[in-house]
Amino acid sequence: MRSIRWLAVVPFLALIVGPFFVNRATPFVLGLPLLLAWIVVWIILTSLIMAVIYATDPANREDEP
């Protein structure tokens, strides 16, 4: 299951490369300019990705107090 860790690369692509494709104000999404909405959505998705990595990471079972 360690390969799931590679999901962590996705937020880097989304937030460093992604903006090149969404640098526009319209259409507004959730009331936000598109670029800001893209960043916000990816912050939420990043949190989810980290939760998935955490849940499948065997290290967290070994460390449990």
Added chain:
Amino acid sequence: MNGALPFIIAAALLALALGFLASRGKDMNLEQWTVGGRGFGAVFVFLLLAGEIYTTFTFLGGSGFAYGKGAPAYYILAYGTLAYVLSYFMLPPIWRYAKKNGLYSQSDFFASKYDSPTLGVIVAIVDIVALIPYLVLQFKGLGIIVDVAGYGSISPTVAIWIGAIIVAAYVMVSGVHGSAWTAVAKDGMILGIVIFLGIYLPYHYYGGLEPMFAAIEHAKPGFTVLAPHGESLWWFSSTVLLTALGFYMWPHSFGSIYTARSATVIRKNAIVLPLYQLILLFVFFVGFAATLQVPGLTGPHIDLALFKLSVKTFDPWFVGVIGATGVLTALVPGSMILMTAATLIANNLYRAANPAADDRQVSRIAKLLVPVVALVAVFFTLKGGQTIVALLLMGYSFVTQLFPSLVLSLANRNFATREGAAAGIIAGVATVAAVSLTGVNFHSLHWLPAPVQDFNIGIVALAVNFIVLVVVSVATRRVEAPAGAAAE
């Protein structure tokens, strides 16, 4: 006396009381004082790490940035998120190593990993030079907040002195425990205040978020997206990457990892912190709301946007509540910076000069250094002009130079030698200083393609650092190969 003042005074007294109470029932030895006995659970570690997100810089600077520049402010949201992703993988090995070897500071980590007290001293000096302007910035912010939110009834100078005395007092008594307890009050208040302001102000003035952004785009086309040149997409991406790498290199952030009870605590935080960071979004909303409502602030005054709009919108008592929150955003990070700087001087400079010193002596000296460091910071706050701003901009780039040798040291077989690490850090820091002091950037190199001109100049320092590190490591590795192999 006005309606706002009681709240501001109450916040200062609350911080003082919590800061003192935090030490109850604990023997304040060095381990308790600097790293909380390495016994903090997920919530306290979370608050210490989150403490770095909500400083006066984000409260005033984040809203001011959105107010004055618009879209470039988004980078703050993006780099923090990526730093937390990195933290999941990078911090647990650091924590484990620090616990095993009983480390107190970031400098200890380098000294121990590279088996080089000299490298420890170099790192400590880089850290201290970066930390002092950061502390000055907190004090400066405190002065501005008390001045504006108190409607001028307390001068910034008085506010800065009182704030510095309060922080120094509770840091001396409670160390990192004081920071953690006051962080509870700070984060509780900032959560409530910032979310309220970020929702209320756009609705009050524009009838909602979308109408607000539409109005801004109508009045200032392109304000909410990145510009084609200058602070462009290329600037954004290079800056996000660079600052994400530097984020945990701040010695007080690095040190707060040591307080964790287990590595799992740190990994859990990597899930929650990106979401928590979204509160910055509401800070941006305040700044955007102010753009069309209190126009005309320029230069350093853009940082006043939040308070100018608050004063225009609310009754004095509520401005006082916002001011009280602002005071806590200065005191809590200030306390961590103060403690970290005092620990570095006592533990890594004094102890390097007097290797016979035991933990009790170091602990006593660290506590005595707290008011000294606070005084130095107050002096620079009141006397220093623009130099401090320049120093602060350098500070972030300085600590980022620690990244390559830190990451390499986490590998099973470290490619970098101690000479390579030291040379890389010095070369990187020298490049940062040269670039900052001469004001050179890629825009002055006209033969470069336009996108490259927009790159964050910090990339150059990191590249110089890395190249020097590799070259010196290769050169010294050959000579030292037998000793290096024995140390594995």
